[in-house]
Amino acid sequence: MTIRRDALTILEEIKDGAYSNIVLSRRLPRILDKRDRALLTEIVYGVLRYKNRLDYYIIKLSNRPLKKIDSAVLTALRMGIYQLLFLERIPDRAAVYETVNALKGLTHQGGIRFANALLRGFIRKKKQVLFPDKENDPISYLVHYHSHPRWLVELWLKQYGFTRTLKLCSLNNQPPGLYIRMNTLKIHSREFIQTFVTDQIGLTAEPVNGSYQLKGFNSITELPLFNDGGFIIQGPAATLAGLLLGVRPGMRVLDMAAAPGGKTTHLAELMDNQGSIIALDIYQHKLKLIEENCQRMGVKIVKTVKNDGREYRDNKKFDMILVDAPCSGLGLIRQKPEIKWNKSQQNIKEIIKIQRELLLNAVQLVKKNGLILYTTCTLNSSENQDIINDILSAHQRKLELIDLSKDLAELGLAKTYPVDSNGFLEMFPPESITEGFFMAKLKKVK
Structure with missing residues (x-):
């Protein structure tokens, strides 16, 4: 199964109510190449973060309402546009080909042709798509460009005002840090810190006592110190x-x-x-x-x-x-x-x-x-x-x-x-x- 097919399947599961972290944690250990693991994670989370922005492009470039587009095709379109917008290291042709190819066996030929045509059209016409203006229509701007549901944008605007809501919506679309809490029942702080220094894993102390951010490392459960109870994943x-x-x-x-x-x-x-x-x-x-x-x-x-x-x-x-x-x-x-x-x-x-x-x-x-x-x-x-x-x-x-x-x-x-x-x-x-x-x-x- 290709990475795009994996991503498509996972996103469909999440659409049906599954949790992203749980579905990914089941699938990622089966992928040997860490670059493939990173790409799968990037596509899944990228589509979830920017769904409204991706859908805005689809609406503007298609003559079909979103509800009329087959579920797997719609997910593939979101994946393709996400790659074309954000993953510059992947050539446009490869992004389109691999994404459309992932649809084979999941939808009819008409759906595959539709996806292929829309993604190729996106490459040509993406700069012609104009998003709602921040000054004239701030709610729609936050909903579509910063990709949050309208009810939530309206709630936060009422609580926080536009400037703080904009900062929050923007930050929500950035990957989070990875945080852990040291467990002093099992290890002293000096030994704890030295373990990460020895393993050459970046560790930064947070203002909250016992809280640390890990940098440049994601395979937490592979660390012996985790299995020994030296820390737990916690913000x-x-x-x-x-x-x-x-x-x-x-x-x-x-x-x-x-x-x-x-x-x-x-x-x-x-x-x-x-x-x-x-x-x-x-x-x-x-x-x-x-x-x-x-x-x-x-x-x-x-x-x-x-x-x-x-x-x-x-x-x-x-x-x-x-x-x-x-x-x-x-x-x-x-x-x-x-x-x-x-x-x-x-x-x-x-x-x-x-x-x-x-x-x-x-x-x-x-x-x-x-x-x-x-x-x-x-x-x-x-x-x-x-x-x-x-x-x-x-x-x-x-x-x-x-x-x-x-x-x-x-x-x-x-x-x-x-x-x-x-x-x-x-x-x-x-x-x-x-x-x-x-x-x-x-x-x-x-």
């Missing part, structure tokens, strides 16, 4: 969440939506493997992921429980609770670009209900003077600030909001990650240089 914002909860050895902690266990294992590390952590998830296969990560990383104080955090009951109250809530994931579009196309406003309404119910149950489960840290990896005030304000209004005498600026100052991060006027922390990727994240801390006073 700096997610790492910061563990630090901001403020757990200590001996505490009783609840992680209400724990899979795949990145934050759970971090809490155990911060507790020095002393105390207890209950880790909840509704799916057995996700609990298995948590258990595997705990075993690999030497974590001994976590008990996994198959339960919905909204309904979980316990006879004993918890010192601290992490509500790392299911969310729309709009802060992770760089890492998972299909999020742009898989989410909808209706999805988000359903998610908000779950988030609220998780928080309400957390209030019941935490002890007096106990703390709740609410986190999401999204950039949507309805799932973030509004949820917290609603909960505070419903429990005016029972809860108080903790200003995170003090915690950040103690970590030496108050200037790096400033809070808003309410004490909420929203990590906005173009400014924080992290994944998009929101955090709020509540104290139960009665």
